[in-house]
Amino acid sequence: MVKKHRGLAQIIIGRAFILFVLLLMYAPIIVLMIFSFTESTNVGTWEGFSLQLYVDLFKNKEIMQALFNTLMVALTSGVVATILGTLGAIGTFYMSRKGKKIMEGMTQIPIINAEVVIAISLAVLIVAVGAKFNFLTLLLGHVVLTVAFVYLSVKPKLMQMDPSIYEAALDLGATPSHAMRRVIFPEILPGIISGFMLSVTLSLDDYIITAFLRDNSFETISTYVQGVIAKSSIPPALRALTTVIFLIALLVLFVNNWKQKQEEKMKVFHTKGKVTNQ
């Protein structure tokens, strides 16, 4: 009897702790969201409920442009990084031990390197060859930043894969490229997807590399905020943006969760009779 009570108390304390930390983490965001419903210039003064900021947000050409730019860079660099990183991971997987070591060593560099150093070293390179700074240089910077992470997302999937299925496919008559596409690729797909997501996430939030490598007219949300922090602690319209992003993220989360629940139901359905340990 006592054990059960202690168990319950533990659960409550545990849950409370998680919620407490979560609350602390969301405090600034919640403040922003609350004050996105009022028009005052500064956070802290409440000027009555109003949705004006949301209207301003969508009418604000600069913010919308910066938002668009941010997404563009993130998605494009994500695609490029994913392609490069995936191919790199697959290729390296089939290298000699020495080759592997070299590749892994080089891969570690952008991960552990300070963003400032990456940004500056690339800027130095670009100036040295006399190129101009434009969207391509920015893209380059983001790919350098994220490609290694894609590599490291795909690699464990390769290692978890049963190496003999490739040989088996060849034995069964598949051409190497067929085997690659139809057998290996699906096995590592979860790694590719998580690598892509990681790359996009890192890109979206980036400030330093963007600041150093962009064409001067090209603003992302990070550079826009840092540049415009003049008008207010946070440009009022951005408070509305925070709420919008949060709601979208929440939506994605719940959709994903719901999908997973559906899949799980299907799994149980398909393995009727077998006891699955979830």
Add this chain to the structure above:
Amino acid sequence: MKFRFQRKYLALPYLAFLLLFVVLPIILIVYYAFSDSTGRLSIWPLQNFFSDTDKLEVLVISLIFGFINTVLCLLIGYPVSMLLANKKYNKNIVLVMLFIMPMWINFVIRTWATRDLLAWMNLSGGKYPELATIIGLVYNYLPFAIMPLYTTMLKMDKSQIEAASDLGANPVQVFFKVIIPMTKPGVLSATTMVFMPTISSYVIADILGEGKVTLFGKYIELYYKSDWNNGSFLALIMLVLIGVTSLVSRKFTREDNTQVRSSIW
């Protein structure tokens, strides 16, 4: 002899990319670090770095901030991850994602919001620049610590824990002798993900410390605006430092881990 396409050639684009845009820029930095403003080789930046105690002081301080941030993130992140990974307390992944979601909202916006919040709580950077900076750093990097810890704890072999308590170990012993060693790769991963970016970041410190907390990354940026040689040398120092830290942490893993540390988590 016909050219046989080997699978390893798939890595060629990646290799070329790394060589051109990762290795080459670093070589350039090394060149600038050891030359003077006219382009000739010189050890002036080297001398400058060691003769001017400021730079060393800022470096040490950055390391300290990195250390404290890592410790705090681990102290908070570890129990949170344990609770999240334990079915008793958390049945689905939504809660975990909630911890990671703040990362979707641009950190510049979040940091300025934190500044206002701290000021309202009377903990502003004006009065306590270092404290404000640390709070901001922990706030920003906590998800980075939780992710690898959570993933590792999910994969924990629960049967070992049960076995240990069955064999008569009390909860404290179970924790220290079984759980902690099993989560070592996660802890190491979390440490890497937090420590290294912290010592090189500076934007958060700049905003929350009201310009009074200058970390090494800011120094690099400051020098780069006018003096490429000194700036490059500082960047090189940072690179070496990070490289050393990474090697040391790798040695740790190899010593007592049979698992190949094959993923970032």
Add this chain to the structure above:
Amino acid sequence: MKKILTIGLLALLVGVNALPASAALQASAAGEVKTLRIYNWSDYIYEPEEEDEAPSIIDQFIAKKRAEGVTVEVVYDTYATNEDMYNIMKLGKASYDLIAPSDYMIQKMAAENMLEEFDYDPLTQTYPDIPNYSTYASPYLKDVYDDINVSQYAVGYMWGTLGIVYNPNIDDGLGGTTTDDQMLEDLKSWAALWDPKYKGKVSIKDSMRDTYLIGLIHVHTEEIENLQAQYAAETISKEQFKAGMATLLNDTSPETIEKVSIALKELKENIYGLEVDSGKNDIVTGKIMMNTAWSGDAVYAMDIAEEEEGVELYYSIPEEGANIWFDGWVMPKGADKELAAEFLDFVSNPEIAALNMNYIGYTSFIAGQDILSLVHDWYDAEDGGVTVDLSYFFAGTITEDPLDPLTSPLITTDLIGRQFTAQYPTEDEITRCVIMQNFDQETNNQIVEMWADFKASRMSTWMIVVIVVLGVGLGALVAFQIVRRQKSQRHARKRVAHK
């Protein structure tokens, strides 16, 4: 399926990227398309905030050119500091037709051959291609520009001072506020920033040149007072006074740099923090009580504080002197000189300049009747007030009867020491202000070193504690490992022995 999605996404991305290029192609096919590339400070040109306001100056210019049959595209980028802009230009990261740097930066860029020259007649101080500026720019300011020899490179845009904006309001104990007379008195001197009475309530600029200047004033206070006494006693002329001040406040001798370094480190102990932009909001939200500010930012803060918080902020140009600065339009090498001149002529039209001033809060180079009317509009006091003579600024450009109080250069206002001082300081106040001069590379590097030193974080006691704890902890860990290894070795040996 996923493959198709990926390819589709890629195609979409490429397509979207190509769109602006194709749009430009179409435009150039339609008629003559010119591009005007402008690089300016952020928040430094009029843009409408509400739907019903006049279109932005850029849009108005584009419309004007369209009426003339020329299609103009304007690329408008912004920067936060002179140094940032300089680095971008030096690295060749972008090309522009017009940039608006500050005085010392104009000198630097001119010295380094980075600028095109305007068609300028020094005898009449006119620019044949920019008639509006030649007619309406304040002759007084044009003279000052000539002093630093940049007239052929730069056309004035905005000007102002660097002073202190502060909040002297304290509780009067009856639920309201009153002004703290002591503070009004204190703020007549830069020393207020160092005053421990205001510890933690002061913000200074995170800008090397501006903060260096404040340090110089602090270090040279005695010499300045001597000079001022001499000037007041008329033992030296105005020119000699100004020359003396200019030398003192552009002093870069190693001894002085050292003294400034010490003074600034003292100051650092007293401040809330360093900022670039957040200061003008921090003083409104009450985080700080005084902030070294450029006059336009001060006007902004004063307006917002009054509108949103009902608080009256003040602006002081301290008695020791301050900095007077100018931002002027320059054309970098390779600029489209014709188009640039047309834009400058448009912007120098008094009506447009008035619109600009109204929005930005800074003071325009442009004088003329329209601007004078605007000043009357803003500042004429309903009753009482102090009379200030602005003929030093407007002489030579006013057309209406100077004796008519509605159009004369005499303004009677009660906003002295507040917005009015920020926008139109008195002639005396200007006399004791100094223009920043360009420092050469050597000198600049020394100041950069001093600045890096100043900005550096310092070890504090708790950090040393952390290091000690860490050291002890590591030492213990290592010792522990060694002991453990010896123990297991001993065990292994025992086991072997038993066998």
